[in-house]
Amino acid sequence: MTSRVEEEPKAVITIDLWNRGNIHLLERVLANEHHLEIGVRDRSVELSDLTIIDATTLQRRESEIHQAREQAAPVVLPVLLIAEKRDLRNGVVERHLGRSVDDVVRIPSTAAELLTRIDNLLRLRRLSREQYARHRVTEQMLRGTARALRALNAGNEVLLRVQQEQELLDAICQIIIDEGRYPLTWVGFCATDEDGEPAGDVEVHSSAGSVDLPVAGAMTAAGPIARAMNGGGPQTVADLPQEPHAWPFEIARPDDLASALMLPITPHMGSEGVLAIYSRAQGDFSDEERDLLERLAANVMLGVGTIRADRDRERQRSAIHELAFSDPLTGLSNRTHLVARLDELLHASVERRLAILFVDLDHFKLVNDALGHVAGDEVLRQVSHRLANAVRGDDLVARQGGDEFIVVMSDEPRSEDGIAREPDPMPFARRARELATHIADKLREPLIVHGYERRVGVSIGISLYPEHGEAAELLIDKADTAMYGAKVGGSSSRIALYEPSMSQERRQRLSLEARLHRAVDGDELDLCYQPMVELGSGQIVGVEALLRWPQADGSFVAPSEFIPVAEETGLITGIGEWVLDTASRQIAEWRAQSLAIPVAVNISPGQLQLPGDHRRFADLVSPHVEPEWVELEVTESLLMANPEATESTLRAFTEQGFRLAIDDFGTGYSSLTRLQHLPIQTLKIDKAFVADLGRTRSGEGIVHSIIELARSLSIRPLAEGIETDGQRSMLLAEGCRWGQGHWFSHAVPADELVRLVRGEAIPPQASRVE
Ligand code: C2E
Ligand code: MG
Ligand code: MG
Numbered sequence: 046m047t048s049r050v051e052e053e054p055k056a057v058i059t060i061d062l063w064n065r066g067n068i069h070l071l072e073r074v075l076a077n078e079h080h081l082e083i084g085v086r087d088r089s090v091e092l093s094d095l096t097i098i099d100a101t102t103l104q105r106r107e108s109e110i111h112q113a114r115e116q117a118a119p120v121v122l123p124v125l126l127i128a129e130k131r132d133l134r135n136g137v138v139e140r141h142l143g144r145s146v147d148d149v150v151r152i153p154s155t156a157a158e159l160l161t162r163i164d165n166l167l168r169l170r171r172l173s174r175e176q177y178a179r180h181r182v183t184e185q186m187l188r189g190t191a192r193a194l195r196a197l198n199a200g201n202e203v204l205l206r207v208q209q210e211q212e213l214l215d216a217i218c219q220i221i222i223d224e225g226r227y228p229l230t231w232v233g234f235c236a237t238d239e240d241g242e243p244a245g246d247v248e249v250h251s252s253a254g255s256v257d258l259p260v261a262g263a264m265t266a267a268g269p270i271a272r273a274m275n276g277g278g279p280q281t282v283a284d285l286p287q288e289p290h291a292w293p294f295e296i297a298r299p300d301d302l303a304s305a306l307m308l309p310i311t312p313h314m315g316s317e318g319v320l321a322i323y324s325r326a327q328g329d330f331s332d333e334e335r336d337l338l339e340r341l342a343a344n345v346m347l348g349v350g351t352i353r354a355d356r357d358r359e360r361q362r363s364a365i366h367e368l369a370f371s372d373p374l375t376g377l378s379n380r381t382h383l384v385a386r387l388d389e390l391l392h393a394s395v396e397r398r399l400a401i402l403f404v405d406l407d408h409f410k411l412v413n414d415a416l417g418h419v420a421g422d423e424v425l426r427q428v429s430h431r432l433a434n435a436v437r438g439d440d441l442v443a444r445q446g447g448d449e450f451i452v453v454m455s456d457e458p459r460s461e462d463g464i465a466r467e468p469d470p471m472p473f474a475r476r477a478r479e480l481a482t483h484i485a486d487k488l489r490e491p492l493i494v495h496g497y498e499r500r501v502g503v504s505i506g507i508s509l510y511p512e513h514g515e516a517a518e519l520l521i522d523k524a525d526t527a528m529y530g531a532k533v534g535g536s537s538s539r540i541a542l543y544e545p546s547m548s549q550e551r552r553q554r555l556s557l558e559a560r561l562h563r564a565v566d567g568d569e570l571d572l573c574y575q576p577m578v579e580l581g582s583g584q585i586v587g588v589e590a591l592l593r594w595p596q597a598d599g600s601f602v603a604p605s606e607f608i609p610v611a612e613e614t615g616l617i618t619g620i621g622e623w624v625l626d627t628a629s630r631q632i633a634e635w636r637a638q639s640l641a642i643p644v645a646v647n648i649s650p651g652q653l654q655l656p657g658d659h660r661r662f663a664d665l666v667s668p669h670v671e672p673e674w675v676e677l678e679v680t681e682s683l684l685m686a687n688p689e690a691t692e693s694t695l696r697a698f699t700e701q702g703f704r705l706a707i708d709d710f711g712t713g714y715s716s717l718t719r720l721q722h723l724p725i726q727t728l729k730i731d732k733a734f735v736a737d738l739g740r741t742r743s744g745e746g747i748v749h750s751i752i753e754l755a756r757s758l759s760i761r762p763l764a765e766g767i768e769t770d771g772q773r774s775m776l777l778a779e780g781c782r783w784g785q786g787h788w789f790s791h792a793v794p795a796d797e798l799v800r801l802v803r804g805e806a807i808p809p810q811a812s813r814v815e
Contacts, residue, residue, distance in 0.1 A: 055078070055079055055080040056079050056080065056094040056095060056167050057079070057080045057082060057092070057093050057094050057095075058075060058079045058080065058081050058082065058093060058094060058095045058096075058097060058163070059081075059082040059083075059088045059090075059092070059093040059095070059096045059097065060072075060081060060082065060083045060097045061087070061088065061096065061097065061098050061102045061106075062097065062098065062099045062102060062127060063099055063101035063102055064099060067099065067127055067152065068083060070152075071097060071127075071159070073156075074156045074159050074160065075159075075160075075163065078160075079163075087105075087106060087109075089109075089113065090109075090110050090113040090114065090122045090124065091113055091117060091122060093122075094123070094167055094170055095123045095124075095125060095163060095166050095167055095170065096110070096122070096123070096124045096125070097124075097125045097126075097127060097163075098110075098124060098125070098126060098127070098146075099126065099127045099128070099129075099132075100126070100128060100129070100132045100137045103126060103137070103141060103145065103146070107141070107145055110124060110145045111144060111145045114145065119173055119176065119177055120170070120173045120174050120177050121147070121169050121170050121172075121173040122170070123147045123148075123166035123167070123169055123170050124145060124146045124147055125146070125147065125148050125149070125150060125162060125163065125166055126138065126141065126142075126146040126148070126149045126150070127149075127150055127152055128149050128150065128151050128152070128205075129151075129152060130151070133151065133205055133206075138202075138205055139202065142198065142201055142202055142205075147166055147169065147198075148162055148165070148166055148201055148344075149201065149205055150162050151205065151351075154351075155313075155350075155354075157313060157347075157350075158347045158350070158351070161343050161346075161347060162344075162347070165340040165343055165344070168336060168340070169336075169337070169340065172333055172336055172337075176190075176333065189329060189330065189331050189333070189334035190331065190333045190334050190337060192224065192225045192226050192227075192334075193225060193333075193334045193337035193338050193341070194337055195224040195225065196220055196221050196224045196225035196337075196338070196341055197337050197338075197340055197341045197344075198224075199220045199223075199224045200217055200220055200221075200341050200344055200345070201344060203216040203217060203220060203348075204344055204345075204347070204348040207348075207352075208352065208355075209352065210349055210352045210353065210356075211250070211251065213345070213348050213349065213352060214232045214250050214251035214345075214349075215251045215253075217232070217251075217320075217341075217345050218230050218231065218232060218251050218252055218253035218254075219253045221253065221322060221341075222253045222254050225322075225338075227254070227322050227323065227324055228254050228255045228299075228301065228302060228323055228324070228325055229252070229253075229254030229255050229256055229258075229299075229302060229322075229323040230252065230253055230254055230320070230321060230322045230323065231249050231251065231252035231253075231254075231258055231320075231321050232249070232250050232251050232252070232310065232318060232319070232320050232321075232345070233247040233248055233249045233250060233266075233270075233318055233319055233321070234247065234248055234250055234310075234315070234316050234317070234318035234319075235247055235248075235266070235274055235316040235317045235318065236248045236316070237316050246264060246265055246266060247264060247265075247266040247270060247274065247293070247318075247319065250318075254323070255299060255301075256296070256299055258294060258296075259294065259295075259296070264293040264294065264295075265293070266293065266319075267290040267293070268288060268289075268290025268291060269282055269288060269290060269291050269305075269307045270290060270291065270293060270307055270319055270321070271290075272307075273307040273308065273309045273319045274309060274317045274318065274319050275317070276309070277309075278309065279306065279307065279308050279309065279335060279339055279342075280306070280307040281304070281305075281306055281307075281330050281335065282304055282305040282306070282307070283304050283327065283328045283330075284303070284304065284327055284328070285298070285302055285303050285304055285305055285323070285327075286303075288305075291305050291307070291321075301325050302323045302324070302325065303324060303325055303326055303327040303329070304323070304324045304326065304327055304328060304329045304330060305321060305322065305323045305324070306321070306322045306324075306330045306335060306338060307319050307320075307321050308320040308321075308322070308338060308339055308341075308342035309342070309346075310342055310345055310346045310349065311346060312346050312347075312349045312350035312353060313350050313354075314350060314353040314354060314357065315349075315353050318349075320341075320342045320345060322338060369381065369382075370382035370385075372443075372444040374422055374425060374426065374444070375425060375426055375429035375430075375444050376429070377429050377432075377433065377442055377443055377444045377450070378441065378442070378443040378444070379443060379444060380443065380444075380445050380446060382443065383441065383443035383445070383451055383453070383517075383521075384517045384518065384521070386441055386453075387399075387401075387441070387453060387517035387520070387521075388516075388517045390453070390455065391510065391515060391516070391517060397455050397456050398455070398456040398473050398509065398510060398511070399453055399454065399455050399456070399509070399510040399520075400453070400454045400455075400456075400473065400474075400476075400477035400480070400507055400508070400509050400510075401451060401452075401453055401507065401508045401509075401510070401520045401521060401523075401524040402451065402452040402453075402454065402477065402480065402481055402484065402505055402506075402507050402524065403445070403449065403450075403451055403505065403506040403507070403508075403521065403524035403525045403527065403528040404432065404449065404450040404451065404452065404484060404488075404503055404504075404505050404528075405448060405449050405450075405503065405504050405505075405506075405528050405532070406424075406428065406448040406449075406488075406501050406502070406503055407501065407502035407503060407504060407532070407539075408502070408612065408650065408651050409421070409424070409447070409448035409501070410448075410615045411615065411618075411651050412424055412499065412501075414615070414618070416494065416495065416497070419495075420494050420495050423494050423495065424492060424494055424499065424501065425444075425448065427492050427494070428450070428488060428492075428501060429442070429444060429450065431487050431488055431490075432450055432452070432484065432487075432488065434487070435483055435484045435487040435488075436452055436454070436480065436484070437454075439455070440452055440453060440454050440455070440480075441453035445521070449525075451521065451524070452480070452484065454476075454477060454480055456473050456476075473509065474507075474509060474542060477507050477509065477542075478507065478540060478542065481505040481507060481540045482540060484503070484505065485503050485505060485539065485540060488501055488503045489501070489502065489503070497690055498688075498689050498690065499690075502539065503539065504528050504529075504531040504532040504539040504540075504541075505528060505531060505539065505540045505541075506523075506524045506525060506526065506527025506528025506529065506530060506531050506540075506541055506542075506543065507524060507527055507540070507541070507542045507543060508520045508521075508523035508524040508527060508542075508543040509542075509543070513543050523543045523548075524543065526543060526547045526548055526551045527541045527542060527543035527544075527547055528541070529547070529550075529551050529554065530543075530544070530547040530550065530551070532609075532613065533550075533554060533609055533610075533613075554610065557602075557606070557607065557610055558610055558614060561594075561607055561610055561611060561614070561616060562614075562616065564594060565616055565619060565620060569594065569595070570592055570593070570594055570620065570623070571592070571593040571594070571595060571794070572590050572591070572592060572593070572624060572627050572628060572631070572795075573590075573591050573592075573593050573791075573792035573793055573794055573795075574588035574589065574590055574591070574631075574644070574792060574793060574794075574795060574798045575588060575589045575591055575785055575790060575791065575792035575793070576588055576785060576789055576790045576798070576801060576802075577589060577645065577763060577783060577784070577785045578783070578784060578785065578789050579782060579783060580764075580767075580773055580776060580777050580781065580782055580783060580784050581777060581782065583789065585642070585801065585802050586643075586783065587642060587643040587644065587645060587676070588642055588643075588644055588645070588798060589644070589645040589646075589647070589678070589785060589792070590624060590627075590628045590631075590644050590645065590646050590647070591604065591647070591792045592604050592608070592620070592624065593792070594607055608649065611649075611651075612649050612650075612651040615651070617649050617651045617652055618651070618652055621648065621649065621652040622665055624646055624647075625646055625662060625665045625666060625675070626665050626666075626669075628644045628646050628675065629644075629665065629666040629668075629669040629670050629674070629675060630669050631644065631795055632644055632669065632670045632674045632675070633669040633670050634795075635795075635799070636670070638799065640799065640802055640803075642798075642802060643673075643674050643675070643676060643704075644674065644675055644676070645675075645676040645677075645678050645706060645727075646675055646676070646677060646678065647678045647708065648677050648678060648679050650679075650680065650682065650683040653679075653683065653691070653694060656694075658694055658697070658698070659694065659697035659698050659700070659701045659703075660701075662677075662698065662701070662703065663701045663702075663703075666703075671702060672701050672702035672703045673702045673703075673704065675703055675704070676703070676704040676705065676706050676726065676727060677698060677703050677704070677705055677706070678706045678707075678708040678729065679691075679695070679705065679706070679707065679708065680707070680708050680709055681707055681708075681709065681710060681712060684707070684723070692722065692723060695723055695724060695725075696724055699724040704726045704727070705723070705724060705725045705726055705727070706725065706726065706727035706728070706729055706763070707720075707723075707725055707727070707728050707729065708729050709729065709731040709765075710728050710729055710730055710731060710751060711730060711731045711733075711734055711747060711751055712731050712733070720754075720758060721758060725758075725760055726760065726761060727760065727761045727762075727763050728751065728754075728755045728760045728761070728762050728763070729763050729764075729765050730748060730751050730752075730762060730763065730764045730765060730781070731765060731766075732764075732765040732766020732786070733766075734747050734748050734751070735748065735764050735765060735766045735767055735768075735772055735776070735784075735786070736766060736768070736772075738771075738772050738775050738776070739771055739772065739775060745775075748764070748776070748779060748781075749779055752779050752780050752781050756780065761782075761783060762780075762781045762782075762783070763781070763783040763784055763785065764776045764781050764783070764784035764785075764786070765784070765785055765786065766785075766786045766787075767784045767785065767786030767787075767788045767789065768786055768787050768788050769788060770788060772786075772788070773788060
């Protein structure tokens, strides 16, 4: 198309635009090929081959341009309007197109589109001049040119209006029939295979005219259709019956169709196509008519290209939006989206109360470490699914990050069927708590991950709007603080509403966390040993290793304070290994001194990673002593959390030779049938029940039944926290033969313990380290 233009002297294009940016844009695109006149304001239209204007300049020059064009007719003085989006909306374009303007380019546009449009207009001008000069315009040619021009103008209007590709093609086909009075037309695109490669077939996307063409069916493209589609340029078929490939349909070709024109449509995105126009006259489609229809095809091509590019951009935009606002792993909203939505709710004119629920999974890091990230991801996915199902559709659920989720609940009357109800009379805070309980219950149901049953515990903190703040970030932060409160508060429900004192506790805890990290790195932790005795004789039968964290001022941080932090941060794994290693070295050292002292070691749930634990533990102990010397104390809650997996791990421990004890028995709710199947040697009665001995009847009752239970299962009962001689005798009377407690000794350093065992008795006060 361009070759003919290049042979001509350079065209003179006047650019009269109000917007400087657009002037520069056109300059960049056009300066190589054309002679540009810029900044010559109001240069008369006749002096240029093409005038490019915009809505502002057009408004000023409208009548002048209109007059000049009327006078020059039939020679065309082309005018191209650069239109902004708003010009399309306010009707400027419709008013001028075909009158004072021949074509419109909507900006933003591409260089390719601009060049094609301009090229078209220049050809239109040249054509009109040639016709005028030669005076050889036959009547048929004139008729053909006139109808092609009508179709072209009507087509331009459609191009600006229509947003969908199918709608565009249908409208263009209809215009070719209505305005151009051609009998039949269709637009087809090259079919592609699964890989997007051309399949050699053409699919009709739209058609109009005397015959109903099959729209969807693919047919093999050959002859002029194939040539037009494959870069051969426009194909005129002067004598249709002689060219069977110009009629690729299975239905019979109507006899009255005599000639055809196949025009390529090559949008810059997607497959090539063809616009086919049929005529009833043989040898129809003069050069001029063909030129105009080619221009129509070129515009269709640009229209299709623009729509496809828009669609693509829209797709990309929504993909980016998706990426920016949703969490790729779980599909929930991410933190950014959450904060934005929460801000919206907070600033909405509707007065409503909001509750922010900060949901955190307990010990999730350990799931990840033990089972790997793939399993960890699976847990997170299942948890988010449950979370989304546990709340109402209009509650907001987001993944805050890691294993933290946030639910925003609003106080609109809650109903399942979407019908508004009377406001709920229950206090809002209580409803928020109820939702938290419901969520926690749902999340605690077992999950099956890679064939293993897992249970996840959760801690939930709640903050309320407006009580606890007015800004999204602040409310989230307070809910987070409340969550920490719930976690360390150790309440069994692990749900807490924000209280101002929590912020202070949180700060203290964060500093504790940092100090604990340093203590572990700096090897500051110590082990002390509390004797376990035969209650009748007072003879030491073993010791329990208990962690001590000495401070510079001579005090100690209690394990109840730092063990939860170690569990939460995952530090417990390293600490636990150090304890096992130290305790077994200690046993070996004592044995070297001819002292046979078995050691009980506490194991946190967080230390157990299940498969492989028994080997890991044995590897730590075996270099020093046989595992038989070590009794592992696990808590009842561990059994509850993950019964099946824990059971098989405990069995594996026993097979390695370790002894097993259930610590703090009576505080959890282990089912007795479970206990029956576990390979346990010792049941440690929690000190709370021992403390109740002689004080409450129920205390005695519980101790009595635990001892009975242990006896029936042939397990050794051992009472913790014996502080008085009275407690000791009552336990003995109930049939409990073993125990530990301050009455006998506090936990003491290893060398002191040696003296205790050797009978070099020391008064308890002197050994006090707690
Ligand atoms: P636990 O395993 O139940 O340990 C017994 C706790 O009772 C110890 O507290 C001990 O000092 C205390 N105690 C002993 N006799 C008496 C008594 O007559 N009266 C009272 N009131 N208390 C007594 P401690 O040392 O503060 O440890 C608390 C908890 O921290 C332990 O409870 C255990 O669960 C955990 N812990 C301690 N050391 C370790 C460890 O090495 N690893 C793990 N995972 N946990 C540990
Ligand atoms: Mg213990
Ligand atoms: Mg205990």
